[in-house]
């Protein structure tokens with residue numbers, strides 16, 4: 001009879017097919033189970049490891065659920081005021097033009113309070129990468145309406161659903177910045193299935209690599225969920241996202257480099 | 261050190277001195293009466309002169325946050341604005357103070373509230389010296405009274421900012437910003453390289469190298485016990501600043517029986533008042549705070565033991581007078597005289613006020 005394999009036998013270097021990237025710290029994520037933030041953090045960190053640019057990268061955390069992103073990336077990190085990450089990134093990148101600089105922002109941060117900073121950083125063509133996590137809601141403050149909240153969607157400040165007449169329209173920031181001459185690569189991704197995670201990771205890798213070309217700003221929206229804010233189970237939230245968010249925020253590249 | 265003589269506006273002098281102090285980046289947004297600062301810097305082609313970066317931001321909110329980023333990277337960064345723009349920056353200034361980063365902010369003050377006027381004022385004294393934004397923090401506040409001091413305070417401001425890792429405010433006003441005087445300028449100081457920054461400022465976010473832990477620039481600490489410790493550390497630093505960095509000038513104070521206290525433009529008027537009073541046989545002196553924060557508390561207290569009364573002369577509704585009263589602690593009468601809305605008080609009206617409120621009172 002063949003000998004039983006022990007755990008130690010299995011955990012041999014030769015058998016390792018996947019391990020946590022060194023660019024993430026060992027700190028326990030504070031995100032709700034099922035939330036997309038953790039996955040998005042991971043793929044950004046993996047890209048930085050694959051590109052071997054840990055010592056040349058500065059990340060900017062926003063105000064929102066990912067305010068503590070600096071606890072998870074083993075990178076030099078700068079925590080910005082609500083909405084101001086693109087301005088903070090501009091200051092860093094202008095003074096450290098040879099470093100890789102990215103911001104990580106929610107929809108309230110990027111598309112409401114920080115609209116001016118976002119548009120102008122994009123329009124100036126700052127040579128940075130913006131990762132924009134659109135969960136259609138203000139997660140951190142307890143589920144209020146975001147600029148991206150869909151028509152009819154319930155939030156704690158639109159308890160009967162978003163009424164366009166009263167609260168205005170949901171904002172497609174990504175289509176908007178794609179119009180600006182300063183953006184080089186603009187794409188919309190998701191991370192709710194392994195296939196989409198792989199795609200999103202590829203997009204993020206390009207978006208960071210493009211900083212080497214010095215051709216302008218790369219902008220990656222990730223349409224994500226907020227099961228606690230949406231008051232759904234993680235599985236329900238992902239289904240709801242596919243059925244409601246994706247039709248309004250269609251996935252795919254919106255602006256690709258002409259010079260490839 | 262060899263110094264170069266030039267005839268310049270105050271706004272130009274602060275800009276030129278900042279370039280010479282090895283400033284790495286200027287980020288600003290136009291507003292009267294200080295637009296010459298950025299105009300001067302851009303005309304100087306600092307990218308070619310020293311490699312300094314200059315960028316016109318989309319707002320003062322953006323420019324202060326660009327400073328925040330640049331300061332986090334250990335760079336010498338500055339902005340300039342005037343009152344309404346400085347109000348917009350307050351959130352960012354509070355973050356910079358909370359994260360303990362150095363930077364230089366020039367406020368060429370105009371009259372308020374609101375859009376107010378473009379004429380000179382000192383009405384931002386409270387905003388500069390008491391915090392301005394949210395939370396318990398202090399700005400080191402320098403008050404130049406001449407074009408020469410506009411230049412000197414740029415150099416000094418950067419020095420203090422890095423010594424204490426604290427934002428420094430130059431609180432000037434429209435008169436000092438706009439007037440031309442001769443000014444002696446320091447020689448060009450080399451800008452630091454990234455390697456020098458890494459060595460001198462180990463906290464700077466230049467990229468996490470294997471030889472150190474990651475650097476995090478933040479003002480956030482959610483644990484109250486830790487947040488209290490952060491606040492205590494800040495307060496300790498402010499006490500150090502109060503102990504070490506007070507600057508003031510005393511004019512004709514040795515035998516003074518009465519004292520004027522004034523800074524910036526109003527202190528220039530008061531110099532004339534001292535002369536006029538002495539011509540009439542009134543022994544009047546002038547104390548000119550050069551640092552508004554830290555305030556010259558000891559100097560005021562010492563002179564309060566000597567003179568019979570103090571008049572605070574301000575281009576606002578009476579702000580510094582509160583700090584003088586705290587320092588005097590009720591020992592002698594302290595009164596205020598001022599004009600506001602952009603009006604500079606005349607020497608005759610100051611002398612008249614002294615006679616009515618202090619000498620006759």
Ligand SMILES: Cc1ncc(C[n+]2csc(CCOP(=O)(O)OP(=O)(O)O)c2C)c(N)n1
Nearest residue numbers: 063064065082106107108109137138139140
């Ligand atoms: C100036 C300012 N206004 C308001 C807040 C409160 N606030 C913190 S996070 C947040 C919303 C964040 O939402 P979003 O950017 O969508 O990120 P999420 O939490 O959903 O990831 C708000 C309003 C703040 N911190 N600062």
